[in-house]
Amino acid sequence: MNVRYDTIPSLQAFLDALPEAVRSTRIDPVPPRNHNDWSALMPEAPAALFCPRTTEDIAVLLRAANTHRISVVPQGGLTGLCGGARPVSSGIALSLEKMVGIEEIDPASATITVLAGTPLEVVQNAAAEAGLYFPLDLGARGSCTIGGNASTNAGGNRVIRYGLMRDLVLGLEAVLSNGTVIDATTKLIKNNTGYDLRQLFLGSEGTLGIITRLVLRLQPAPGCTHAALCGMGDYASVLRLLDGARRKLGPTLSAFEVMWPDYWQIACDVPGVRSPLTQQHVFRVLIEAQGTNEAIDSARFTTFLEEMFDDGVLEDAVLSQSLSDIKTFWGVRDACSEFKVTLGPHLAYDVGLPTRQADEFAKACAAAITQAVPGGKSVFYGHVADGNLHLLAWLPGAKYQPAKAFDTAVYSTVREFGGSVSAEHGIGTTKKPYLEHSRTAQEIALMRLIKTALDPNGILNPGKVIDL
Amino acid sequence: MNVRYDTIPSLQAFLDALPEAVRSTRIDPVPPRNHNDWSALMPEAPAALFCPRTTEDIAVLLRAANTHRISVVPQGGLTGLCGGARPVSSGIALSLEKMVGIEEIDPASATITVLAGTPLEVVQNAAAEAGLYFPLDLGARGSCTIGGNASTNAGGNRVIRYGLMRDLVLGLEAVLSNGTVIDATTKLIKNNTGYDLRQLFLGSEGTLGIITRLVLRLQPAPGCTHAALCGMGDYASVLRLLDGARRKLGPTLSAFEVMWPDYWQIACDVPGVRSPLTQQHVFRVLIEAQGTNEAIDSARFTTFLEEMFDDGVLEDAVLSQSLSDIKTFWGVRDACSEFKVTLGPHLAYDVGLPTRQADEFAKACAAAITQAVPGGKSVFYGHVADGNLHLLAWLPGAKYQPAKAFDTAVYSTVREFGGSVSAEHGIGTTKKPYLEHSRTAQEIALMRLIKTALDPNGILNPGKVIDL
Incomplete structure (x- = not known):
């Protein structure tokens, strides 16, 4: 699988330029795990892998790579989802795995x-x-x-x-x-x-x-944690709950996770996941607060939820009575990690929208998905308080998921709403075609200017985030 | 005072290049307030002053200035202390004062x-x-x-x-x-x-x-605010109070202001300032928490201070009972704004140090000041929880304060402690000679690289922060 040196004429010269202490940080052959990150791209072996132990070794490696125009792909835990750490056969991979402590x-x-x-x-x-x-x-x-x-x-x-x-x-x-x-x-x-x-x-x-x-x-360290699962009838109530949580829980508010109805259904079908809410609701919100003192902050949390119930914001709510309850609540939110098994192949998106428009976006995006892929399905959930929405799209029973059609439907809707095509996962290579949906041509030109100033030979993680 | 156009050959060409709508945003003559910021530098009139009303006007101005190599000094409220907005006679000032809303x-x-x-x-x-x-x-x-x-x-x-x-x-x-x-x-x-x-x-x-x-x-908006003035015998107790406040007040902690003994004395001598603490202490700390609920957060604040007293951290503490008390407490901390009157001419510094070393630094810096300027005095106070120390230095009775000697003593000590020569005021021109006390040669070279990439003709606020 490893590429032969003669495909990169300068690699041998680069290797020869390294002092023995640095050359000895090379791992050969390259283990398969270093051929890719967690993206769905095809694995690719780098021409060589180095695992240096010191900053000075990395400085020597980069200086030589820059002189010999060798591409360098940095690697960490390789858990990225967008191909940012996927190596290229025409360059080396530089793993930080030995720089630990x-x-x-x-x-x-x-x-x-x-x-x-x-x-x-x-x-x-x-x-x-x-x-x-x-x-x-x-x-x-x-x-x-x-x-x-x-x-x-x-x-x-x-x-x-x-x-x-x-x-x-x-x-x-x-x-x-x-x-x-x-x-x-x-x-x-x-x-x-x-x-x-x-x-x-x-x-x-x-x-x-x-x-x-x-x-x-x-x-x-937080002194105590409280959580509740809330059921609500519409998105306006979700926004009222958020506003109330900001005011009444103040800076103790630590999570506000919104689940749209279809998500909830699929999550509760995952084996081992238990729904603490017994009635039907349109929206479910997992709300969490981290305080300093059990007695003080527990009273504040309970009072807040009672007020929200009395004000008609909540249809129902279940409060955590134990750490085990908190784990159960998060179990529904985290069930999405099991969807590969229960749902089969699907595409996962991580987009950003102004909080006010998250539901409007969800409706528009679901419609765009159905229009682009007849029979296509989608579910929505996410950290709505900071504008981060996750969504899954899939065509049930299809051998190959129509990825391109889904991508176009989702990212076009994101662009319409002035949102972000990547809230937290980054751009890497997989989202690069959609960068201009979220950033202006002037912004991208400025990124290129900075990249060129700092890395004039383009050796650092080439082809990632932006093209030159 | 205004410089004549013939000293800048290209100014007329620049003015001629502007469309009438943009040329009309010029204010002539330049009001004296636009000749300087709040720094102690000599005022200098810019060759011309523009007060554009739109982003598009600013774009037109900068495009023309860049073409004709005219320096542009941006101005806001002109309250900076380091000369960052002080204009130069060889360029224009561009005030944002009409871009309001x-x-x-x-x-x-x-x-x-x-x-x-x-x-x-x-x-x-x-x-x-x-x-x-x-x-x-x-x-x-x-x-x-x-x-x-x-x-x-x-x-x-x-x-x-x-x-x-x-x-x-x-x-x-x-x-x-x-x-x-x-x-x-x-x-x-x-x-x-x-x-x-x-x-x-x-x-x-x-x-x-x-x-x-x-x-x-x-x-x-915070639902309630509580404050206390605390008296302590040593800096170790200050650090224990800070650790306790972080844990027990959690994210409600909103201010932690430490005053060294000499500062306290001078502050209490300012007319109208009243000391709520009656005993003698080495350190005084103003601690403030912003909560959501008066009943809940007041109890938390009081309990915290009682625990600190019982643990021997505090020698004494006065708790606020009203907004008026909070104002009185801040009055001692803010008395420094009156020192120009009570203390006479002095130099004010704004430095950053790791929290643990703030007292050690204060001792070393006071000694360096006395050594550099026999008879020289200094006082210390600041937002120690975020590593920001303010200090004043002066030579009592001197007609001219030995600024250079004070600067050298203070910034050399900052460098020894690995601190920052500007925690919050910025660099402007007055702190530029000391930038290398806080940033490495490699960092400054990288700043220059970025400046050159973004402003290749060096027209934007030239001579501020770094030289090219």
């Missing part, structure tokens, strides 16, 4: 300093052991790396409370395409000394530099 | 869309009228503009709760040096579609583009 926890500054290849779950656990909390969380926590989370500006369920990865990074170290090391590993929240270089590397999917080290902001 | 408030998305010249206080009031809250706040709220707040990444007292301006901007529109309009006015919190272009313009002090329009994130 917690370097420091500073309780006074509430920071943790970590190497980029460290798995997210290891960071979460290290913070917890110090009595603190790293709030980023997503399903792939055991496999994804913190550097990958940073490069893709990962989101997750608790963005309304704690922000995206972009908001959790105080400082970072990154290596530019020419091997220059940018050491911006500050712990400072307030640091107005010139341009914020962090932001160039956060969310740019490894196309502007390779993140090697991160200083992350930690939070106090 | 609230365009939309969207309660479901919790956003407000505003023109860049709108004063901060107008934005705050518009949010409040809609039952929402724009949390950025600073002394100059009535004069400073929201575009200036964005360009300088303004901070203020409640950064630990709500973040800096960078965290409050969801979308923006900006005009590049060549007149290209970048429309990135999204309302979406989650939008991972390529590079985050917002961040280029936020905090870059008008050197990469002129911000013309902003979409800001709003918060629910």
Whole structure:
């Protein structure tokens, strides 16, 4: 499967230019897992794989790659869904998997300093052991790396409370395409000394530099968590519940997950998933608050829901009485991870819409899907409070899903609503054709200008996010 | 005072190139207020002043300025302290003061869309009228503009709760040096579609583009506010109080202001300032929490302080019983704005340090000041929870303050501690000589690379932040 060197004339020259200590970080043959990320693209073996252990090694690799015009695809936990870490046979893959470790926890500054290849779950656990909390969380926590989370500006369920990865990074170290090391590993929240270089590397999917080290902001561990599953008759009630939650739960509000009716039905059909709501409703919302004190915050949560019920916003609600209840509630929301089994092949989308228009969009998008693919079905759910809607589309019983038709229907509707074709998954290669549905020609031209300035030879993750 | 046109050969050609509608936005003669910002630099009249009313007018102005190589200094409320908006006689000033207005408030998305010249206080009031809250706040709220707040990444007292301006901007529109309009006015919190272009313009002090329009994130209005003034015997206790506040007040914690002993003495000598603490302490901390419900959050706040007292962290504490008490407490913290009168001429610094080292820094810096300027005095205070320390230095009775010696003593100590020479005020021109105390040569080179890519003719706010 590995490509022979003679297909890339300069690869041998590149290898010869490396000092032995760096050349020895090569893994040959390339393990199959490094041939792809979690996208549905065909696997492709890189011409070579390197797993360096230090920033200095990465600097040497990039300097040589830049000189010899060798493409470099950075890899973390390979859990991305858009092909951002999929290697190319005409270049090398540079995996951060050996750059693992917690370097420091500073309780006074509430920071943790970590190497980029460290798995997210290891960071979460290290913070917890110090009595603190790293709030980023997503399903792939055991496999994804913190550097990958940073490069893709990962989101997750608790963005309304704690922000995206972009908001959790105080400082970072990154290596530019020419091997220059940018050491911006500050712990400072307030640091107005010139341009914020962090932001160039956060969310740019490894196309502007390779993140090697991160200083992350930690939070106090939540003292208690409360959740409820709410049933409502219309989207106006969902918006009233959200408004109430913002006001009455204030900054303790940590999740607000909306499930449209078709989603609910399919989720409850997943084996092991139990619906705590017994009546029929149009919308179901999972609402969660993280407080500091069980007695105080439990009363606040209960009072809030009683008020919403008395005001006619809720048709019904079930409150968590235990951690086990909270797990059951999230079980319905997370049932989508089992849909591959119960639903069969389907396409998953991750789009952004202004909160007010999410239901209007869902209706328009469902209609567009049915029109584009007769018999096509769709379900909607998501983190609506931060404008992030997930949707699934499929043609029941079809051997091949009409992906292109679904894509066109979904992304055209997104464009009509002024939404985002990728709320949290990124662009990679799979969403690149639709980038211009969400960004203007002027924005894309400015992205190209920045890419060209930072990586004039285009060696860093070429073909990802934008084309030159 | 206005420079004659013949000193800038191309100015007439630039003026001639403008369509009449844009040429008519010129204000001649230039009012004295546009000759400087609030920095201590000498006023300088720009060759011409324009006050355009639309983004399109600004695009036309910049396109012509770029063609004719005319420098453009953007101006907002002119309340900056570092000379970032001070014009130059060899170029024009472009004031956003006529670009004023609230365009939309969207309660479901919790956003407000505003023109860049709108004063901060107008934005705050518009949010409040809609039952929402724009949390950025600073002394100059009535004069400073929201575009200036964005360009300088303004901070203020409640950064630990709500973040800096960078965290409050969801979308923006900006005009590049060549007149290209970048429309990135999204309302979406989650939008991972390529590079985050917002961040280029936020905090870059008008050197990469002129911000013309902003979409800001709003918060629910706080339901109640509680405050306390605490007296403590050592810095270890301050850190224990901070740790306790983070855990027990959780996300309601909205301010944590530390005052060193000399500061306290001088503040209490300001006429009209009243000390609610009667005993002597080494450190005083003003702690504030914004909750949702008076009954619930008042109990939490009181219990927290009682625990801290029982644990021996606090020597004494006075709790607010009314809004008037809260005002009195902030009166001591804000007394520094009167120091010009009570203390006489002095130099004010705004630096960033890791929270753990703030006291160690204060001691080292005070010693460096006394060593550099025999008889020199200093006081320290600030938003220590987010690493932001303010300090004042002066030589009592001196006709001319030895500014250079003070600068060197302070910024050398900042460099030793790995701190920031500007936590929230920015770099402008006055802090430019010390930028390399906080940023590496590689970082500054990368800033130059970006500046050159976006503004190849160097017309935008030349000489500010970095030199080319």
